[in-house]
Amino acid sequence: MVLDNLGDSLKRTIKKIANAVHVDATLVKEIVRDIQRALLQSDVNVKLVLELSKKIEQRALEEKPPAGMTNREHVIHIVYDELVHIIGASRELAIRKQVIMMVGLYGQGKTTSCGKLATYFKRKGLRPVLIAGDVHRPAAYEQLQQISEQVEVPFYGDKSEKNAVRVIKDGLDKFKRVADVIIVDTSGRHKLEDDLITEMKDIFKTIKPDEKLLVMDAAMGQQAGPQAKAFNDAIGITGIVLTKLDGTAKGGGALSAAAEVGAPIVFVGTGEHSTDFEKFDPSGFISRLLGMGDIKSLLERAEESMKGKDAEKTARKLMSGKFNLNDMYEQMNMISGMGPLSKIAEMLPGGMSGKLKNVDMDETQGKLKRFRIILDSMTNQERENPDCIQASRIRRIAKGAGVENKDVKEVLKYYNMTKRMMKGFSSDRKMRRNLMRQLDFGK
Ligand SMILES: Nc1nc2c(ncn2[C@@H]2O[C@H](COP(=O)(O)OP(=O)(O)O)[C@@H](O)[C@H]2O)c(=O)[nH]1
Ligand SMILES: [Mg+2]
Numbered sequence: 058m059v060l061d062n063l064g065d066s067l068k069r070t071i072k073k074i075a076n077a078v079h080v081d082a083t084l085v086k087e088i089v090r091d092i093q094r095a096l097l098q099s100d101v102n103v104k105l106v107l108e109l110s111k112k113i114e115q116r117a118l119e120e121k122p123p124a125g126m127t128n129r130e131h132v133i134h135i136v137y138d139e140l141v142h143i144i145g146a147s148r149e150l151a152i153r154k155q156v157i158m159m160v161g162l163y164g165q166g167k168t169t170s171c172g173k174l175a176t177y178f179k180r181k182g183l184r185p186v187l188i189a190g191d192v193h194r195p196a197a198y199e200q201l202q203q204i205s206e207q208v209e210v211p212f213y214g215d216k217s218e219k220n221a222v223r224v225i226k227d228g229l230d231k232f233k234r235v236a237d238v239i240i241v242d243t244s245g246r247h248k249l250e251d252d253l254i255t256e257m258k259d260i261f262k263t264i265k266p267d268e269k270l271l272v273m274d275a276a277m278g279q280q281a282g283p284q285a286k287a288f289n290d291a292i293g294i295t296g297i298v299l300t301k302l303d304g305t306a307k308g309g310g311a312l313s314a315a316a317e318v319g320a321p322i323v324f325v326g327t328g329e330h331s332t333d334f335e336k337f338d339p340s341g342f343i344s345r346l347l348g349m350g351d352i353k354s355l356l357e358r359a360e361e362s363m364k365g366k367d368a369e370k371t372a373r374k375l376m377s378g379k380f381n382l383n384d385m386y387e388q389m390n391m392i393s394g395m396g397p398l399s400k401i402a403e404m405l406p407g408g409m410s411g412k413l414k415n416v417d418m419d420e421t422q423g424k425l426k427r428f429r430i431i432l433d434s435m436t437n438q439e440r441e442n443p444d445c446i447q448a449s450r451i452r453r454i455a456k457g458a459g460v461e462n463k464d465v466k467e468v469l470k471y472y473n474m475t476k477r478m479m480k481g482f483s484s485d486r487k488m489r490r491n492l493m494r495q496l497d498f499g500k
Pocket of ligand 1: 304325327
């Protein structure tokens with residue numbers, strides 16, 4: 058997960074509060090010190106850290122918990138609240154027809170993020186296209202072309218044309234009628250220099266993009282702030298994409314500093330793959346960092362890949378432990394549309410992701426495909442009532458799926474294991490209650 062060290066320290070702090078016998082001034086001072094240390098190590102600005110810790114201390118000591126909330130819960134909530142506060146407001150890109158332009162310095166992740174954005178909009182059911190507006194870097198054209206093939210979206214570029222405005226204009230003419238979201242890659246420089254600003258402004262004038270997204274590497278830490286500000290002052294940006302959050306200990310600094318600029322962080326990049334990209338939501342981000350489980354964003358991703366199917370119903374069934382092979386089939390379809398299993402496990406509440414750690418994620422991912430073929434060879438009745446699948450049925454199913462008996466048994470074993478795991482999880486009353494509350498399922 059991103060910001061491992063910061064997350065680990067904060068989780069330890071939360072545990073300390075949860076396990077405390079008394080929530081008193083000594084404890085509050087101790088946890089404030091812990092949080093200070095964790096944030097400073099993550100490169101968050103000293104002044105910001107001091108302000109935040111003063112606020113947490115003051116609120117924890119003075120505010121009375123609201124009815125129904127224990128002192129411990131209250132203090133945890135304050136920590137959460139104040140951390141969300143420092144990374145500020147969020148904004149979502151609209152899901153509609155638009156032109157998006159990516160800007161930023163060299164090597165920050167613009168071209169990679171073009172592919173990630175295209176994937177994001179494709180999953181939302183829109184038709185994205187990519188235009189290669191970086192006419193200066195020799196391999197920029199090939200890089201974007203390759204990415205467009207990987208994520209399977211149309212691409213336009215002109216290797217012989219050195220005028221960015223002309224290339225982009227031609228691309229727009231070509232795609233205007235067939236595309237929903239036109240994503241334009243542009244070239245960067247090593248520094249924010251006059252010729253880069255002039256080129257950007259020329260492009261804006263001609264194509265009038267709906268979004269101007271600044272792409273920045275999180276490894277810059279606090280330096281992300283001044284850079285974002287300089288870009289914003291020079292060309293006006295509508296949002297920030299913070300990349301490489303997976304590879305840096307300075308992410309806390311980058312996030313908080315970028316948030317202060319006034320342009321909202323809209324996405325974060327968490328790896329090199331086209332799905333290593335998350336819509337940035339401060340409260341979800343912090344609750345995951347604190348280990349509170351980002352059920353909201355998990356459900357949202359599930360919803361996207363299930364396209365209208367009832368994600369809530371599935372989640373409820375999963376938690377109740379009452380699920381059959383049809384549900385498992387649906388769950389597998391849902392999971393394979395969400396990205397790697399290890400990523401999904403991170404989004405589940407602590408106890409549950411711990412249980413999932415015993416499962417070999419890569420192997421499981423590889424099996425999903427075979428499992429689905431086997432499930433397809435079963436009758437609906439068998440899927441509804443897996444207990445009826447005995448030796449002769451196993452032989453028939455294996456034959457139908459073109460696999461061996463042991464492969465069918467493996468599916469049943471996996472099903473039983475999952476069911477046990479879900480049952481175990483749902484019998485954890487406290488966790489279940491919290492989860493239900495977060496899911497808003499009512500009483
Ligand atoms: N680990 C990681 N690497 C990234 C991420 N985004 C981009 N990269 C890598 O950063 C390098 C530069 O990216 P590129 O898109 O070419 O940057 P550009 O010069 O701004 O277009 C490439 O090697 C990318 O694979 C990210 O979120 N995580
Ligand atoms: Mg590039």
